[in-house]
Amino acid sequence: xxxxxxxxxxxxxxxxxxxxxxxxxxxxLFARQRVADGWVRHTLEIQTKLSDIQVFATRxxxxxxxxxLTGSSENMQTxxxxxxxxxxxxxxxxxxxxxxxxxxxRARQLHDAILARLDDMALSMRLYRAxxxxxxxxxxxxxxSHARTARLLDLMTTMRADEQRLLAMRSSxxxxxxxxxxxxxxxxxxxxxxxxxxxxxxxRQRLQALAELNASLERDIEQRKALEIQLKAARxxxxxxxxxxxxFLANMSHExxxxxxxxxxxxxxxxxxxxxxxxxxxxxxxxxxxxxxMRLLNDILDLSKVEAGQMKVSDDAFDLRHTLKGCAKxxxxxxxxxxxxxxxxxxxxxxKVIFGDGLRLRQIVLNLLGNAAKFTxxxxxxFRARTIDHAGRAMIEIEIExxxxxxxxxxxxxxxxxxxxxxxxxxxxxxxxxxGLAISAQLARLMGGELRVKSELGVGSIFTLRLPYRxxxxxxxxxxxxxxxxxxxxxxxxxxxxxxxxxxxxAEDHDVNQMLILSMLEQLGYRAELARxxxxxxxxTVQARTAGDPYALVLMDMQMPNVDGCxxxxxxxxxxxxxxxxxxxxxxANAFADDIATCLNAGMQAHLPKPIKITELDGAIRRWAPQxxxxxxxxxxxxxxxxxxxxxxxxxxxxxxIDELARSSRVSDAQATDACSLLHKFAGSAELFxxxxxxxxxxxxxxxxxACARGERSGHFRQAIDAIRPAAA
Numbered sequence: 090x091x092x093x094x095x096x097x098x099x100x101x102x103x104x105x106x107x108x109x110x111x112x113x114x115x116x117x118l119f120a121r122q123r124v125a126d127g128w129v130r131h132t133l134e135i136q137t138k139l140s141d142i143q144v145f146a147t148r149x150x151x152x153x154x155x156x157x158l159t160g161s162s163e164n165m166q167t168x169x170x171x172x173x174x175x176x177x178x179x180x181x182x183x184x185x186x187x188x189x190x191x192x193x194x195r196a197r198q199l200h201d202a203i204l205a206r207l208d209d210m211a212l213s214m215r216l217y218r219a220x221x222x223x224x225x226x227x228x229x230x231x232x233x234s235h236a237r238t239a240r241l242l243d244l245m246t247t248m249r250a251d252e253q254r255l256l257a258m259r260s261s262x263x264x265x266x267x268x269x270x271x272x273x274x275x276x277x278x279x280x281x282x283x284x285x286x287x288x289x290x291x292x293r294q295r296l297q298a299l300a301e302l303n304a305s306l307e308r309d310i311e312q313r314k315a316l317e318i319q320l321k322a323a324r325x326x327x328x329x330x331x332x333x334x335x336x337f338l339a340n341m342s343h344e345x346x347x348x349x350x351x352x353x354x355x356x357x358x359x360x361x362x363x364x365x366x367x368x369x370x371x372x373x374x375x376x377x378x379x380x381x382x383m384r385l386l387n388d389i390l391d392l393s394k395v396e397a398g399q400m401k402v403s404d405d406a407f408d409l410r411h412t413l414k415g416c417a418k419x420x421x422x423x424x425x426x427x428x429x430x431x432x433x434x435x436x437x438x439x440x441k442v443i444f445g446d447g448l449r450l451r452q453i454v455l456n457l458l459g460n461a462a463k464f465t466x467x468x469x470x471x472f473r474a475r476t477i478d479h480a481g482r483a484m485i486e487i488e489i490e491x492x493x494x495x496x497x498x499x500x501x502x503x504x505x506x507x508x509x510x511x512x513x514x515x516x517x518x519x520x521x522x523x524x525g526l527a528i529s530a531q532l533a534r535l536m537g538g539e540l541r542v543k544s545e546l547g548v549g550s551i552f553t554l555r556l557p558y559r560x561x562x563x564x565x566x567x568x569x570x571x572x573x574x575x576x577x578x579x580x581x582x583x584x585x586x587x588x589x590x591x592x593x594x595x596a597e598d599h600d601v602n603q604m605l606i607l608s609m610l611e612q613l614g615y616r617a618e619l620a621r622x623x624x625x626x627x628x629x630t631v632q633a634r635t636a637g638d639p640y641a642l643v644l645m646d647m648q649m650p651n652v653d654g655c656x657x658x659x660x661x662x663x664x665x666x667x668x669x670x671x672x673x674x675x676x677x678a679n680a681f682a683d684d685i686a687t688c689l690n691a692g693m694q695a696h697l698p699k700p701i702k703i704t705e706l707d708g709a710i711r712r713w714a715p716q717x718x719x720x721x722x723x724x725x726x727x728x729x730x731x732x733x734x735x736x737x738x739x740x741x742x743x744x745x746x747i748d749e750l751a752r753s754s755r756v757s758d759a760q761a762t763d764a765c766s767l768l769h770k771f772a773g774s775a776e777l778f779x780x781x782x783x784x785x786x787x788x789x790x791x792x793x794x795x796a797c798a799r800g801e802r803s804g805h806f807r808q809a810i811d812a813i814r815p816a817a818a
Contacts, residue, residue, distance in 0.1 A: 468492030623657030
């Protein structure tokens with residue numbers, strides 16, 4: 090079939106080519122024939138000019154003779170007019186025969202001969218007018234005049250004969266070209282007819298083949314429709330499965346976070362109380378177990394977000410050096426307590442502030458450091474950060490090297506897969522789910538970078554994270570990212586001292602969470618009231634405003650009976666409560682990105698995921714609640730005498746440590762790390778005991794130690810002790 094089609098196509102192409110050649114040849118021949126006709130007309134025009142010249146020359150001679158016979162002035166005037174007319178004809182004749190050199194030479198000779206003849210005529214008429222009739226007649230009766238006349242006639246005859254020859258030759262050529270053109274166009278017409286017949290026959294054959302193909306397609310159409318129905322059903326099932334999975338994960342997240350909020354929250358409250366050493370260790374174990382459960386839940390949610398394409402990375406300015414030092418400071422003590430050396434090598438040329446997702450970078454680094462600590466029992470762990478030029482791109486390179494158990498070469502590619510560990514016995518020996526590295530690798534790819542591993546079994550591993558970065562320009566001078574939903578003005582306006590007595594509404598339907606949040610707020614010194622659903626929350630906000638005791642802030646759960654949190658927030662905003670006068674914070678176990686967006690779209694100012702720590706809750710209230718007109722300090726009578734004594738002892742120990750390091754000429758990295766840990770813990774608890782000034786000093790000293798050079802540490806301790814001594818006195 091294909092061979093037959095190729096032969097037909099070749100024949101059609103040959104016929105079309107021949108048609109084009111014939112038609113083109115015919116058109117070219119017709120064009121040449123027109124040119125030949127032009128030459129024929131040109132020759133005829135030359136013959137006409139010769140005839141006109143001869144007529145005018147004869148007319149001039151007749152008028153000369155008439156003048157000599159009669160002396161009539163009319164003959165003289167006719168002669169002069171004839172003379173004037175013949176001169177342009179002679180010029181035109183010379184131009185016309187310029188393409189024929191022999192004829193051009195003859196035309197010039199004819200021009201000279203006629204001018205000489207006309208001059209003789211003028212001479213004879215002047216002699217006649219002067220009365221010299223005999224001399225006038227003698228001008229044309231001599232032998233020289235006869236020779237000129239004979240020469241003139243001979244030139245005219247020769248030129249006519251040559252033009253006649255050219256006329257015959259050109260006429261013959263024109264006729265031949267016309268006949269050839271007619272033959273070519275006739276052949277073209279015949280070819281057109283043949284091609285039309287061939288195309289019609291071919292079209293008939295193709296229509297017949299198309300009819301057969303249509304018949305075959307009609308026989309298969311039912312099968313195709315059935316296949317489309319199956320594919321559509323499969324797509325619908327896949328979409329429903331995806332929606333069901335997302336709904337299941339969201340529901341499980343909510344159901345797990347809700348009881349875990351109670352476990353972790355009440356444990357934190359227990360730890361602030363007066364416990365025995367055994368009870369404190371048991372409470373701390375409960376808190377650690379709860380946080381481990383939450384880390385596992387967060388890993389599963391992160392993995393689900395990545396697989397569903399819902400994981401987004403931000404592009405905000407953040408302090409890179411502070412973030413990396415914070416990771417090292419967080420993991421360093423846990424590593425060194427196990428007798429493992431921990432080396433930090435953060436290059437001096439590493440930029441301080443870059444654009445990127447600092448939260449996700451911290452998540453990856455902490456995961457890698459945690460793995461290194463988990464799988465290293467002896468030796469050292471190195472944490473290195475520097476800038477490199479990789480394939481023409483400026484990148485941040487972070488390496489975590491350990492001397493742990495290592496990974497076999499055949500298992501290195503698989504460790505970045507979901508739920509995969511290098512050895513089946515690792516889970517039983519070290520724990521873990523195999524999700525951390527998979528999530529870290531996918532986060533690195535989302536940020537435009539990569540995560541690689543180089544390892545040797547029994548020797549150790551080197552994990553290398555490479556990420557592109559962008560330095561802030563002059564137009565990018567914005568505050569560093571602190572909270573993705575915090576307003577910069579609200580952050581800047583956060584007061585340094587505790588604000589007690591604030592009137593806060595808690596909208597929560599779960600009994601455990603109700604007790605927990607109310608206990609936390611009471612512990613923090615806030616005045617709280619409870620609404621058990623969204624309708625009651627809306628009614629209470631309106632009633633409190635009417636009574637002249639409006640709420641300073643609302644903590645709103647999302648999932649509640651009757652009216653949920655989002656609907657209640659919309660109603661509150663519609664009734665005239667502005668965000669500046671009544672902030673609404675979502676305190677919910679729904680932690681997906683869509684849930685956060687829904688809260689913000691409903692008029693809420695921030696999203697606080699459950700479980701929440703008491704310090705996080707206090708920080709959110711400080712950030713968003715408006716400054717009360719009068720604030721009273723937290724009453725120390727809310728705490729037991731034993732707890733107040735313990736706080737006083739911790740404060741005395743901290744002041745003693747600061748005083749000792751202030752007198753020291755050199756503060757080591759280990760001393761600075763231990764000091765930062767104590768300062769951080771003390772700053773969080775000082776405000777609860779109404780010691781805001783001391784807590785603020787501890788917080789400032791912690792920030793200064795994190796950012797300063799090694800040689801400047803003693804100076805910061807001296808400044809701190811100088812600020813503490815007057816207050817302590």
